Amino acid sequence: MNKNSEVIHLHHGSGGEHMTKLLNEVIFKILKNDVLEVRHDGAFLNLQGNLAFSTDSYVVSPIFFKGGNIGELAVNGTVNDLSMCGAVPKYLSLALIIEEGFGLDEFTQIIKSIKEAADKANVQIVTGDTKVVEKGKGDHIYINTSGIGVVHEKANIKIENIKEGDAIIINGAIASHGMAIMSEREGLEFESDILSDTINLNHTIKDLMDRFGDKIHFLRDATRGGLASVLNEIAVDANLGIAIFEEKIKVENQVRSACELLGLDPLYVANEGVFVCIAASEIKEEVVQILQKINPNASEIGFVTAEHPSKIIIESAFGGKRVIKPLVGEQLPRIC
Amino acid sequence: MNKNSEVIHLHHGSGGEHMTKLLNEVIFKILKNDVLEVRHDGAFLNLQGNLAFSTDSYVVSPIFFKGGNIGELAVNGTVNDLSMCGAVPKYLSLALIIEEGFGLDEFTQIIKSIKEAADKANVQIVTGDTKVVEKGKGDHIYINTSGIGVVHEKANIKIENIKEGDAIIINGAIASHGMAIMSEREGLEFESDILSDTINLNHTIKDLMDRFGDKIHFLRDATRGGLASVLNEIAVDANLGIAIFEEKIKVENQVRSACELLGLDPLYVANEGVFVCIAASEIKEEVVQILQKINPNASEIGFVTAEHPSKIIIESAFGGKRVIKPLVGEQLPRIC
Structure with missing residues (x-):
């Protein structure tokens, strides 16, 4: 059996010599x-200050897609969740649930991506776990990362801090990750590839914290359910309304085409x-300028209002207004 | 559709209203x-001192067994991993990968067990994640818990601290958890039920730390691969030998019968x-006395020796000696 065809077996999860x-x-x-x-049962850490702690399991399908893979996603996702707490991410755990028969080459490639993403975000993987389940009881690989970060001393990210008149800013064009996955699943071809926007946001957030401290009232990444769901959550939790402008929200052309094609x-x-x-x-203005240096699609998309609490109202380029409801049902399963 | 037949659907993992x-x-x-x-992307914690951080995914099958279920296991397992670092466990994360179609009643029962186990161990679940995968891409439910604990100020648990002449002590009879799961899988019936030994060890370990501090040189729970694998890992890592006495290692009668029946x-x-x-x-002697108050099967089973580095030698009641090798291959998949 040559090395390229080696696969992971149940005994790799047994706690014995193969593992x-x-x-x-x-x-x-x-x-x-x-x-x-x-190599103990847990990692020993020395951290000072207030901590943030976050966890996410990654079950994205397919595990390799244009612009990234599940390994990179698992690092960036948890790094970003910690960043959204105003924290500087420091340490991650890594827990793998591997389906029997998963190729060792693909596995190695994913672990390498994890290492690269961790290095970019300047975090260390300090503890982990490996389980193997029978064929048909998983899907190649599921990854959990949990993370610990130190809350930036100037940060004060709290839903209660959101005020009427606050600006709603996003840092780039939306819907790229979801459509990269969907294009892969549906075998769609576009003139140029749709790439996932997976990236670590921690350095950007640290920069914002260094400069603006508690004038940044709230942060949240717009992952599952998209921008609409996240804004709805925020509006409900803050008991305030959000008004946004359709023309300010950037969507890459090929992403928009893919959305239209699939009715999303x-x-x-x-x-x-x-x-x-x-x-x-x-x-x-300053926040938008800083974010635009990293991504020209960053934009102020709206503002917080007391007028329609718990509701998101979007205004189209022609002045028409409609309510953006939270996501009901399942649009894109296993997107992350 | 009555409440008892409600199940979890893909849309429960979508980030939208159902979730x-x-x-x-x-x-x-x-x-x-x-x-x-x-309810932010991560939890805010305030902890002083050196920290321990650990993660485990639980994929045990079946998810309900005599003496426990996957929820309880997921709390106790991570609590115990932190305890083995000499830490007092404080906070856990909880990440669920649910298979579409999983019953809401069973799900609720598992979450209740998690709560009960967390209360017993005096830890809080502070952050979490819920994913749902399609039928046939999981197995009812997989659970990841990661945990943070504060290292006991008197603790100094390190492989390098193990010395020739140190005592090897275990706190109870072995093989109960594995055989509880196997009896369930094989449908074996014994005169009395074989119960899993799942329990939180943190209060016991704290007691040992309070009393003995750095005279406790090393701790490890004997989970996957059993006592033999764990002792082998320790012997290899410490580059010292371990001698144990078969008659000192307690196995409950019905557990021994089940092992014989299944050739384990x-x-x-x-x-x-x-x-x-x-x-x-x-x-x-003092350690054994304290442990015997909790579990009469606690016992000093052997000692550390420089004579056969990296090897475990067991002596039978009749004086015969043999080497206990590490586990090769898979004995019991998905035992935790």
Whole structure:
């Protein structure tokens, strides 16, 4: 049997010699760092300050897609959740549920992506777990990452801090991740590829915190359920209304075409690198300028209002207004 | 459709209204606490001291078994991993991968068990994630918990601290968890039920730390791969030998019968509530006494020796000696 056709078997999850071999020859070899090196049941950490703690399981299908893979997503997703708490992410755990028969080459590629994404975000994978389930009881690989970050000393991200008149800013075009996955699933071809927008947002958020501190009132990444769902959650939790302008929300042309083809509204399509920043009105131009340096599609898309609490109202380019309801039912299963 | 036949659908994992309903009516309702209440992308924690961080995914099959269920296991397992670091567990994350069609009643029962186990261990579930995968891409439910604990100020648990002459102590009879699961799978009936030994060990470990501090040199729970695999890992990592006495290792009668029936060696069968404590020789009687008050099957089973580094040698009641190798291959898949 040549190396290229090696696969993961149930015994790789048994706690015995085969598991040790998989850990040593792939996982520890690639992810190597001082904390992981201790190889105890848990990692020992020394952290000062207030902490943020977050978890996400990644079940995206397919596991490889244009612009990324499940490994990269698993790092960026949890790094971003911590960032949305105003925290600087420090340490991640990594727990794998592998389906028997999963190829060792693909597995190794995913672990390498995890390492690269962790390095980019300047976080360490410090503890982990590997389970193998029978064929037909999983789907290639599911990944859980949990993360710990230190809350930025100037940060004060709280739903209660959102005020009437605050600006709603997003950092890029929407719906790219969801449509990258859907194009892959449906085998759609466009003139140019639709790439997932998966990226670590922690350095951007740290920059905003350094400059603006508690004038950034709230942050949330617009992942599952898309921008519409996240804005609805915020409006309900804050008991305030949100008014947005359709023309300010950027959607890449090929993403828009794909949405039209599949009958999907980009507002409800998942993102991985898009976040909503709710900022005090006096800093809004500066925030947009900073975000536009990273991504020209960053834009102030609307504002917080007391007029229609718990409701999102969107105004079209022609002045028509409609309510944007929360997502009901399932639009895109297993998008992350 | 009556409530008893309600099941979880893909849309419960979509990030939309159905997911919010599942969260509000089951998960948040049962697990309710101040930190979770904030409902942000991550939890805000305030912890002082050195921290321990651990993760495990639980894929046990069946999910309900005599003596416990996957929910309880998911809490106790991570609580125990933190305890084995000499830490006092404080906070857990909870990430669910649910297979479409999973019954809402069973789901609710599992969340209730999680709450009960968390209360017993005095830990809080502070952040979480819910994903739903299509039928045939999971197996009822997989659960990941990650945990953060504060390392006990007197603790110094390190493989390097293990010394020649140290006592090897275990806190109870072995192989019960593995055989509880196997009896369930094979439909075996015994005169009395075989119960899983799943339990939280954190209060016991804290007690040992309070009393003995750094005279406890090493701790590890004997889960996957059983006592034999864990002792082998320790011997290899410490580059020291371990000598154990067969007659000192307790196995419940019906567990031994089940092992014989299925041709399994109890030394390799998984436990959930058994841990190995490697202690300085001068405190060994006291440690055993304390552990026996909780479980009369606690016992000093052997000692650390420089004579056969990286090897475990067991002596039978008749004086015969043999090497206990690490587990090769898969004995009991999906035992935890």
